Every structure is written in structure tokens, then in C-alpha cells.
Amino acid sequence: MSVITVESVSKRFGDVVAVDNVSLDIAQGEFVALLGASGCGKTTLLRLVAGLDKPDAGVIRIDGHDVTGTPPYARPINMMFQSYALFPHMTVAENVAFGLKQDSLGGEDLRTRVDEALSLVEMRDLGGRKPQALSGGQQQRVALARCLAKRPKALLLDEPLAALDKSLRERTQLELMALRRRLGIAFVFVTHDQDEAMTMATRVAVMDKGRILQIASPRDLYARPASRAVAAFFGDMNIFDGLADAQGVAVPALGRRLPRASHYPTGPVAVAIRPEDISLGGNEAITVPGTVSDVIYRGAISTVLLRNATGAILRVTVNGPTPSVGDAITVSWAQSAMLVLP
Amino acid sequence: MKLSGRRKLVLAGPWLWLILFFLAPFALVVKISLAQAELGVPPYTPLLDAAGHIQASLANYALLFTDDLYLRAYWGSVRIAALATAFALLLGYPFAYAIARAPASRRSFYLLLAIAPFWTSFLVRIYAWMGLLRPGGLINTTLQSLGLIDAPLKLMNTEAAAVFGIVYAYLPFMVLPLYARLEKLDVSLLEAAADLGATPWRAFRAVTWPWSLPGVWAGCLLVFIPALGEFVIPELLGGPDTLMIGKVMWSEFFTNRDWPLSAAITVVLLVMLVAPIVAFQAAARRNEAA
Structure with missing residues (x-):
């Protein structure tokens, strides 16, 4: 049963189409990431679902009810803002109580629910503090507690980790995932960070220019991107222009034709190959000779940049000893590891 | 805190200004308030008599707190200033809110409109209101020609007209600080x-x-403080029945030539003004601490 349904929703600001005919179905308990570069419409889509912006066209449903014309304060979902938007003149506990008071909760019930929400994010002891007296990570927890205290049917998060430093971000990722499993409600979050989307989400919607390019599990997106744009956005990729016909795929940058497979599209295509699917030596079906132009050392793994005869650069992930800059080597990959995308 | 030479120099400017144009004249006013009126130039008794003895008395202050006229005038000022401040807030808040919520590109234009009345002389604007409010003025003649009233309404020379005039004149002082704050929300x-x-x-x-x-x-402070000592508006729009301390001070000084008494009136007024400022600063400090 889907908790949030977005049907053919569009939103423009002046001449800019922020969200362009987007449809999306989110089931209860899902953790969906809206992934894209800034300006791709991901935050606008989230705001449309929250009711903070009104769509120009399309329908938004929550739990099956049409909420397209419903103001944000009457929608049974909550949003955590990128800036957290904690009320500066209220204490932590008052911030958390604010949403509950709007539902006319008071007295013992109110106190219990505030305690419950603060305990959920391990902030019970700091209920009397003002938000300004908290660290960034603590503020984020309070913002989370303030949303969850309302027991929303779904939680929307706008770049929830963007304001945190790296070490805190990883811990918070794990905590958010654990929280979602425990509460069983849908989380929808906006991010520009593909690692973040891949780590946390059960499904990722890759957005560009107001449209959803592809929506799939992180594994599927990684292994089977539907288009060149998704392949480029999701993970590290070597991408070359090619021209596919009935006989095979001509790839000028690689200086060779690749054999045809039945599922390849025809016409102009993008040939994509992951750096980790390329191995040193000529053991696999498709071989490319070249010279090592750079070695990027990253500890356990390194990335070797290989320049071939046409001047194209191939990124190769090497797990172990690396060749040296200037070495003439051959790399190869299996045809099945290669993607040919429209 | 130790200040560098250059910083001291920068700070010296405002201090010098305050000492020359506020503190020194005010000390003079305090001195005069302790003297007695007499015929002569200047029209008050000197601080030191011929024998070199200090002659100062609090008689003027005693009069202020015993003569009913002065107490009523102070009370009238506080009442009118407070009313005007309240109305300016009621009117200015939506003003400031609307400007602060307008598209960023249009805000400075709207702000300009809000302070546009300042481009004409204050006196001209108050005289214009006299033209509108007087019995044969535009408002009364219009209402009469529409048949809404039979006889002209008494709009001028009322306390309401004085309150209205102060609200009109000081509204930008309410709008500007409100806007500055709301815009940052x-x-x-x-x-x-x-x-x-x-x-x-x-x-x-x-x-x-x-x-x-x-x-x-x-x-509120920017409206209340000048409104409390306001003289021109109550004089022109409020008429003889509107009692405000600024008017009383004016007549003591120019009509009765009692400089010491009007100096005492001024000193008491200043103390009344300083009290809310101190209260405001204490409140601001409390806000910051919280």
C-alpha cells in the first residue's frame, strides 16, 4: 500500500520548470532517496509533497487521500529542514512539544510524547537547552525528534546530513537507517551525494532537469543504469561515445569496434564500463593497450589512469601493486561487464 | 580592555559630540533649574551670589510635584504618547510585515515609499492636516456634500487629532526598525x-x-520618546484643551520667561525618558542572556 503517491506533478517558477511531469509511488516502510545535482528539482518535489509549494499540475495523495489542495499544517506527514529550522526562542523540549500542542495535546500526554521523541534520538537530558547551545549533530537530532513526535505517516528529510561533518555523517546514516526500521514508516530524503543515497536508501530516484531519470534499488542503478546520465551520476564510470548498428558498436575513443549483443540499442550510444570491472593484463575479451599517465593512491585500492593511442583516458581500479607512470600496459574487460546505453 | 591609540581616536568622536552637545548643555539646564526667575539678563539668579555662596534650591521641582497643572500635563503627555505609540504599532506592524514579505527586488522601493513623507517639511505636513481637519476643511465639506453629516464634525483641536498627528508623523520610525527585524526572519x-x-x-x-x-x-521607543516631549503637533492639531508637557514648557519659557521652571520641567522629562530606555536595555540584555 503506497503512503505517498505523486501523479504527473509539475511545478514551474517563472520560466524554470522545477518539476516536470513527475510520478512516484512510495510504499510504507520504504527509504527513498531523491538524488540529483543542485537545481534538478529534488527539493521542490519534496516541498510539493510537504505542501510548502503548490503544484501547477498533477495530484499528490497521502495514504490514498488527495491532498493536492491541503495546506501543509493539515497533512499527516512531517519534514525535516536542511537548516533544521529549530525555533530559536524555544527550548529543545518546547520545540518538540510545538507540533503536539497544535494537535491540542497537553498535560501528562504531552510530556510523555515529548520524552518519548527525545529518548528516540537520545536527547532527553538536554530538553531544557536552547537550540543555539547545541552542536550541529544535536540540533539535527532535535529536528528529527520534533518531526517524529507527531508520529507522521511519512518523514521527509531535506539534505539531512549536509550540515554535519564527515565522521558524524556516517554515524548518523546508520542511526537514520536503524530508526526507520524501528518505526516502520516511509522516509523520503533529498541528497546530492550518491554515496549517501546508495548507503541509506532502499530505492533511489535519480533526478535531472525536473524529471526522474530512473528509480530503482541502489544495486540495480549501479549494475544497470538506464541511461548515460544515470551512469554518469551514479558511481565512477568510464563513458565513451559510440555508434551501434547491426554489426557491432564503433567506439572511436577506444580505436576499435566492439561485438554486438542482442540487447544493445542502435544509433548513437554511450559505452560505459566501471573502473573496477577492468583488469590489468589481456586476459578478458576486450583489450585496450596504453600508457599509464597517472596513479592515484587511495590506500587499499588505487586508481590507474591509462591513456590509449587516441588520447582517451581510462580509469582502472587496481587492488594491489600498481604499475608506474609511463609504463606501457594492456587492460581488458569482459563484454558482459560493459554497458551500452542509449 | 585596553584600547589601541587609533581606536581611542575613533571613539573620541562620538564622546566629544555627546559631551559638547548633550552633556554640557544639559549641565547648564540643570544649573538653571536650581535658580530662581528674576528680571534681568539672563533672567535667573546666578549660582554664586555676591558673597560667593552657592544659591541653589529645589523649589522649582517642588512646584512641579505640587501644582496640579504640571502633573496633569505630564500625565497628558504620557497618555497621548502611549496612545500614539500603540496606534503606530497597530498600523506600522502590517506595514513592516508586508514590506519584509514582498519580493526582495521590490523591498527597497516600498521602504522608500514608507519614508517618502519625510521629503516634505514636517510643518507643511501638519499644516496640511489642519486644512483637512478644520470645520470648513476638505473632510467636513466632503461629508456634508454627500449628506452624511448636517453640521461640521469637531475634528480639529481635540486630543484625538493630536494623537492622530503624532501617529502620522512618526509612523516611519515604527516601520523601519520593525522591518529591519522582520526582514531577517x-x-x-x-x-x-x-x-x-x-x-x-x-x-x-x-x-x-x-x-x-x-x-x-x-x-515603540522611537515613537514614544519624541512624542512625549512633542510640542508642535499638540499645539497645532490638539488645540488649547490638549495638555502636554512640551506645550507647558514652551509657555513657561517664552510667555512667562521663567527659565528655571522650564529647565526643571525639562530635567524631569529627561528622567522620565531615560527610565524606559534603561528598562529597554535591561530587557535586551535579558533576551540576549536567554
Whole structure:
């Protein structure tokens, strides 16, 4: 049963189409990431679902009810803002109580629910503090507690980790995932960070220019991107222009034709190959000779940049000893590891 | 804190200004308030008599607190200034709010409109109001020609006209600090309030109003303080029945030539003005600490 349904929703600001005919179905308990570069419409889509912006066209449903014309304060979902938007003149506990008071909760019930929400994010002891007296990570927890205290049917998060430093971000990722499993409600979050989307989400919607390019599990997106744009956005990729016909795929940058497979599209295509699917030596079906132009050392793994005869650069992930800059080597990959995308 | 030479120099400017144009003249006023009126030039007794003895008395102050006229005039000033401040706030808040919520590109233009009346002389504007409000003025003749009233309404020479005039003249002083504060309100706080279930009115009460309080304080003081000592508006629009301390001081000084008494009136007025400022600063400090 889907908790949030977005049907053919569009939103423009002046001449800019922020969200362009987007449809999306989110089931209860899902953790969906809206992934894209800034300006791709991901935050606008989230705001449309929250009711903070009104769509120009399309329908938004929550739990099956049409909420397209419903103001944000009457929608049974909550949003955590990128800036957290904690009320500066209220204490932590008052911030958390604010949403509950709007539902006319008071007295013992109110106190219990505030305690419950603060305990959920391990902030019970700091209920009397003002938000300004908290660290960034603590503020984020309070913002989370303030949303969850309302027991929303779904939680929307706008770049929830963007304001945190790296070490805190990883811990918070794990905590958010654990929280979602425990509460069983849908989380929808906006991010520009593909690692973040891949780590946390059960499904990722890759957005560009107001449209959803592809929506799939992180594994599927990684292994089977539907288009060149998704392949480029999701993970590290070597991408070359090619021209596919009935006989095979001509790839000028690689200086060779690749054999045809039945599922390849025809016409102009993008040939994509992951750096980790390329191995040193000529053991696999498709071989490319070249010279090592750079070695990027990253500890356990390194990335070797290989320049071939046409001047194209191939990124190769090497797990172990690396060749040296200037070495003439051959790399190869299996045809099945290669993607040919429209 | 130890200050560098250059910093001292920069700070010396305002200090010098305050000492020359406020503190020194005020000391003079205090001195005169302790003297007695007499015929002569200057028209008051000197601080030191011929024998070199200090002659100072608090008689003028005693008079202020015993003669009913002065107490009523102070009370009239406080009442009129407070009323005018309240109305200026009621009128100025929506003004400032609308400007602060307008598209950023248009805000400075709207702000310009709000202070545009300052481009004409204050006196001209008050005289214009006299032309509008007097019995044969535009408002009365229009209402009469429309048949809404039979006889001209008494609009001029009332306390209401004085309050109205002060609101009109000082409204920009209310709008500007309110705007400066409201413009800095993070819109996402209001969105968060809405998201958490607050209707626009509740979001205003819970978020916008508390946020704007420093602006409210500043605007109220900027209107209340000059309104308290206002002389021109009550004189021109309020008529003889409107009793304000500024008018009393004027007549003591120019009509009765009692400089010491009008000096005493001024000193008491200043103390009355300083009290709310000190209260305001204490409140601001409390806000900061919290």
C-alpha cells in the first residue's frame, strides 16, 4: 500500500520548470532517496509533497487521500529542514512539544510524547537547552525528534546530513537507517551525494532537469543504469561515445569496434564500463593497450589512469601493486561487464 | 580592555559630540533649574551670589510635584504618547510585515515609499492636516456634500487629532526598525511551524511575533520618546484643551520667561525618558542572556 503517491506533478517558477511531469509511488516502510545535482528539482518535489509549494499540475495523495489542495499544517506527514529550522526562542523540549500542542495535546500526554521523541534520538537530558547551545549533530537530532513526535505517516528529510561533518555523517546514516526500521514508516530524503543515497536508501530516484531519470534499488542503478546520465551520476564510470548498428558498436575513443549483443540499442550510444570491472593484463575479451599517465593512491585500492593511442583516458581500479607512470600496459574487460546505453 | 591609540581616536568622536552637545548643555539646564526667575539678563539668579555662596534650591521641582497643572500635563503627555505609540504599532506592524514579505527586488522601493513623507517639511505636513481637519476643511465639506453629516464634525483641536498627528508623523520610525527585524526572519521557521501543524495565525503568534519583539521595542521607543516631549503637533492639531508637557514648557519659557521652571520641567522629562530606555536595555540584555 503506497503512503505517498505523486501523479504527473509539475511545478514551474517563472520560466524554470522545477518539476516536470513527475510520478512516484512510495510504499510504507520504504527509504527513498531523491538524488540529483543542485537545481534538478529534488527539493521542490519534496516541498510539493510537504505542501510548502503548490503544484501547477498533477495530484499528490497521502495514504490514498488527495491532498493536492491541503495546506501543509493539515497533512499527516512531517519534514525535516536542511537548516533544521529549530525555533530559536524555544527550548529543545518546547520545540518538540510545538507540533503536539497544535494537535491540542497537553498535560501528562504531552510530556510523555515529548520524552518519548527525545529518548528516540537520545536527547532527553538536554530538553531544557536552547537550540543555539547545541552542536550541529544535536540540533539535527532535535529536528528529527520534533518531526517524529507527531508520529507522521511519512518523514521527509531535506539534505539531512549536509550540515554535519564527515565522521558524524556516517554515524548518523546508520542511526537514520536503524530508526526507520524501528518505526516502520516511509522516509523520503533529498541528497546530492550518491554515496549517501546508495548507503541509506532502499530505492533511489535519480533526478535531472525536473524529471526522474530512473528509480530503482541502489544495486540495480549501479549494475544497470538506464541511461548515460544515470551512469554518469551514479558511481565512477568510464563513458565513451559510440555508434551501434547491426554489426557491432564503433567506439572511436577506444580505436576499435566492439561485438554486438542482442540487447544493445542502435544509433548513437554511450559505452560505459566501471573502473573496477577492468583488469590489468589481456586476459578478458576486450583489450585496450596504453600508457599509464597517472596513479592515484587511495590506500587499499588505487586508481590507474591509462591513456590509449587516441588520447582517451581510462580509469582502472587496481587492488594491489600498481604499475608506474609511463609504463606501457594492456587492460581488458569482459563484454558482459560493459554497458551500452542509449 | 585596553584600547589601541587609533581606536581611542575613533571613539573620541562620538564622546566629544555627546559631551559638547548633550552633556554640557544639559549641565547648564540643570544649573538653571536650581535658580530662581528674576528680571534681568539672563533672567535667573546666578549660582554664586555676591558673597560667593552657592544659591541653589529645589523649589522649582517642588512646584512641579505640587501644582496640579504640571502633573496633569505630564500625565497628558504620557497618555497621548502611549496612545500614539500603540496606534503606530497597530498600523506600522502590517506595514513592516508586508514590506519584509514582498519580493526582495521590490523591498527597497516600498521602504522608500514608507519614508517618502519625510521629503516634505514636517510643518507643511501638519499644516496640511489642519486644512483637512478644520470645520470648513476638505473632510467636513466632503461629508456634508454627500449628506452624511448636517453640521461640521469637531475634528480639529481635540486630543484625538493630536494623537492622530503624532501617529502620522512618526509612523516611519515604527516601520523601519520593525522591518529591519522582520526582514531577517528565517522563512523556513514559518514553514516548519506550518509543517508541524500550525495554522498561519498560530505560526505568527508562536514564531513571528516573539521574533519581532526587539523591533517592536525599538519602534515603540522611537515613537514614544519624541512624542512625549512633542510640542508642535499638540499645539497645532490638539488645540488649547490638549495638555502636554512640551506645550507647558514652551509657555513657561517664552510667555512667562521663567527659565528655571522650564529647565526643571525639562530635567524631569529627561528622567522620565531615560527610565524606559534603561528598562529597554535591561530587557535586551535579558533576551540576549536567554
